[in-house]
Amino acid sequence: MPTIKVNGKSYELKDVPLDTPLLWFLRDHLGMTGTKYGCGVSECGACTVHLNGAAVQSCVTTLEEVGESEVTTIEGLSDDGSHPVQKAWKDLNVPQCGYCQVGQIMMAAAMLKSNGNPTDEQIETEMWNICRCGTYPRIRDAVKAAAKEMSR
C-alpha cells in the first residue's frame, strides 16, 4: 500500500485516490486543518506546505506527485509557534483574520531557508500569497525581522 510522509510520520493511503490534491488529504483525511484552501489553482498561496523543505502549493500537488517526498505542514513547523518566522509574526501582530497566515508563514520559512537575507524586491516577488485583510506591510517587516533573527 502506498504511504505518505507528513511531519516525519508515515501514513498509509487506503481508499484515497492518488490524484487527490495533498491539501484535501491533509485536511479531510488526516484532519490537519492548519493548511488552508483559498483558490485551488495556485493563485493565493493559502495552502502552502513544504515538500522536502521547499514551498509548494498543496492544492495543485497530488498525492502521486508527493510520492516519497517529505511533507511539512504548519503542524510540523513547530509545536508551539516558536519558529523564528512565527515569532516575528507574533511580535509584529501580523494577522488580522489569520486565515492566510499559515500559508504566508510556510512561504516565508521556505524562502528564508534558501535566502537568508532577502531584498525588498525578492520579498515582494516570493511572497505572492494573497491576504484579503491586507497585512502585506507587516508581512514584509516580519520577514525581515525573521531573517535577522535567523542569521544570528
Add this chain to the structure above:
Amino acid sequence: MSASKHYPNALNENASSSTDSHERADIPSVSRRIFLATVSATSLVLMGKSMVGGGAALANAGLADPEKFAPDFFVSIAPDGTVTCLAHRSEMGTGIRTSLPRVVADELEADWARVKIQQAIGDKRLGDQNTDGSNSIRFFFRRMRVAGATARTMLERAAAAKWGVPASECYAENHQIKHKSNGKSIGFGELVESARKLDVPKESELKLKPRAKWRFIGKDVPITDLNDIVTGKAIFGIDARMDNQLFAVIARPPVVGGKVKTLDASEAKKMVGVVDVVELPAFQGAPLFQQLGGVAVLANSTWAAWKGRDALKITWEDGENATYDSEVFTKQLKATAQKPGLVLRSVGNATEVISKSMNIVSADYSVPHLAHAPMETTCAVADVKTDATGKVTSCHVLAATQNPQAVQQAVGPALGMPQDDVLVNVTLLGSGFGRKSKPDYCVEAALLSRKMGRPVHVTWTREDDLNHDYYHAISAVHCEASMNDSGVPSAWLQRAVYPTIGSTFVAGASTPAPWEAEMGLTDLPYDIPNLSLEVGEAKAHVRIGWLRSVCHIQQNFAVCSFADELAHHAKRDPFEFLLELLGKDRKLDMVAAKLANRDAPMDEYPYDIARLKNVLRRAAEKADWKRTKAMPKGRGLGIACSRSFLGYTGHVIEVEVAKDGKLSIPKVWVSIDAGIIVSPDRVRAQIEGASIMATSQALFGKLSFKNGRAVESNFDSYVVAKMKDGPREINVDIVPSEAPPAGVGETGVASFAPALCNAIFAATGKRIRDLPLSGHDLSWA
C-alpha cells in the same frame, strides 16, 4: 440538544489527544481519520443552550454554573478568580473578540492574564450580533463598561459586607478589592460566593471609571487568537467538524433565479467517496438569505464531493436574468444618470443655476460589480435531527458567520422550526467583508443535513464564491457643477444610479434607498449654496449585497474625484480648494438634509466639518503636501477626505507612474478620527488593510456578467492586490479624541480610491473616471 451537549466534552478530550493520534505510523484507515479534526485546541469555546439548567436558556453558560458569579450576560467570575468574558460579535480580523472583553476587563479592574474569552452562540438577548457596519465598538462600548462595572460594584459591596465597612471605602484594583485605609484586600475569586447572593445594581447606581484610570482601553495587547493563528490551530468555518459529518459541494444555478432543468447524476454517484446526490429547490420571491438551489454532491471528503460535482450532467433553466450583460448595463446606467432622477436632498436650485451658467464642469464616473472574495470562502456545518414523522426536533449550526442571529432567522423558517431554537456556534471567520452576514450557505447545510440524517459540511469553492456572491452594486454617477467667478462652485448636482441592496429583500426594488445614498451622496459636506443630490432607477439582475464601505465605494469615488477635477479646472491647489469647499467649521444640519446618521444620536455623533477638515489637514501635513507642486511628471500626490460610518478619514497618496504606465504606490498617509479608540494597533491594522482592499478595488476590481453568468471565477481573473501591488508604506495617524467611538473597519476605504486617482492625475494628467485602473493605459511621454 445532544449535539451541543457533547461538544464541550469532545473539545476537552481532543485538545489532548488529537495531535498524538495523528502521529501514529500505523494509521488504521483513512476513513476513520476524517473526523478527528474537531474544534479542538482553539480558544473558541462552544456552548449550547442545553448546557443551561433550570429551564431558562441563557446565552452565557457561566450563568448556569452554580459555582460562578455571573451578574451579566457578558461577564462571569469563577471561585478560582478566572474571569470569563462573552464575545458576542464575530471575529473576522478586526480584533473585536479581544477588544470588547478588554473594555469589560478594564471597568472590572481585572488582571488581563486571568481573563478568558468565550464565543457566544446566536441569541437575541445579547443585543445586535450582526458584526457589520463598523458598529461593534460604537454599539457596545458602553454596554461592556456597564457589564464590567456591575460586577466590580457587586464585588466591592461583597467585600464591604465582609469587612463591615461602607462600600464607598472599598475599591477594585487588579483583580482584588481593597480597602481605602485599613490595608485589607481580598481576591475576586474569594468574593464570588457572597457576591452572587447580592442584588444586581441598577445602571444608575454604577460609577464608571474616569478616563484617567483606564488601563486597557486605548492600550494594545496581542489578539487572543494570535498563537492559534500562527500555529494553524485556529478553527475557521472551513475547519469546523461534527462527528459523522459528510462534505458537500453544490452546483448552483449559474444565473440568479435559474433552476435545474435536467439532471443526470449517474456518473457522479459512481465516483470514489461520493455518498449521495441531492437536489435543492430553487428559491421563491426575493433572494433574501435563501439558498440558491441546485444540486449537492455529498461525499466523505471535500475533494470527493468536488470531483463528484464535476461529474454531474445538469442543464439549467436560466430564468429572467439570462441576458444580463454588465457591459451593456453600465451604458444603461450612464444613460439613466443623464436624466433627472429622484431628488433626495436639495438646497437652493441647482438645476436652474447650472442651466444659466457659462462655466459648467461635468463628469461621469463608474464602478463595476465587485465581489467580497473573503480569503476563506463561505462554509458551515449543520446537524439537524428529526423525529419519526420527519419533523425537525433540533438544529445545530457551526459556521463562519458575521451574524449568528441571521443564521437563526434564515435556518429556522427553512426547516420549519422556531428560529430561537436553532443553536448557532460561531467559528473564527477567514475575513468576511459583509459576505458572511448573509447566511444562505448555512441554510444549504441545514437542508442537506435534514435530508441526510447526519451532519453536513458545505464548502464553497472559490469559483462558487465569485460566481454566486451578493455582489457590490455596479454603478454610474453623474456630477455637474457651475463655477462662479472666484472659481468655486455655485451649484453642484450629483446623480447616482445603481441597483439597490433593497432588491435582495424586496423583489423588483429598483431605487437606491436613502440610507444607501447617505453613504457619500446626500451627506455631501461641501458648503455650496445650490445642491441637487439625486438617485436614478436600476433593476438588479444579480443578488446585490453590502461590501466593506458599501455605497461609499462608488459615491465617494465620484464626489472626491469631482472635487479634485473642479480644483484643477479652477487652477487651484486641490488641498486648499477642498478646505474651501468644506467651508466654515460647523455641524452639518442633518435634519434639514434629512439624513439618518446611521441612527446614531445627532448630538453624540454630529457631522462635524471641523473634524473632517482636521483629518484632511493632518494627512496633508504628514505627507508634506506642499511637495506636490515641485514633483516631476510621473510622480504625484492625491488627496481626499470623507466621513463614513461616523468616522473621519483624510488620505494623501503618493504615486509613481512610469512612462510605460506602470503604477506604484510608494506611500500612503491616512489620518483617522474615530473618537475613543479601544485598540490602537488594531485600528492601525484596519486602516492598513482598508488601504490594501481599496487598492484591490481601484486597480483590479471588476466582476462582469455575460448571459447572466459571472465571467471571472477565480483569482487568476478576479485579480486582487498582492504585496507587490499594494502601497509600500502606510502611515496611519490616529487623532486623539474624546468623542464617542465611531466606525473604523470600513471608514478607511471610502476616500482611498479617489485619492489614488487624484494622484494619478497629478502625476500623468490622466483622469480616471471608470474603475478599475487595469482597464486604462497610464503611459505618458
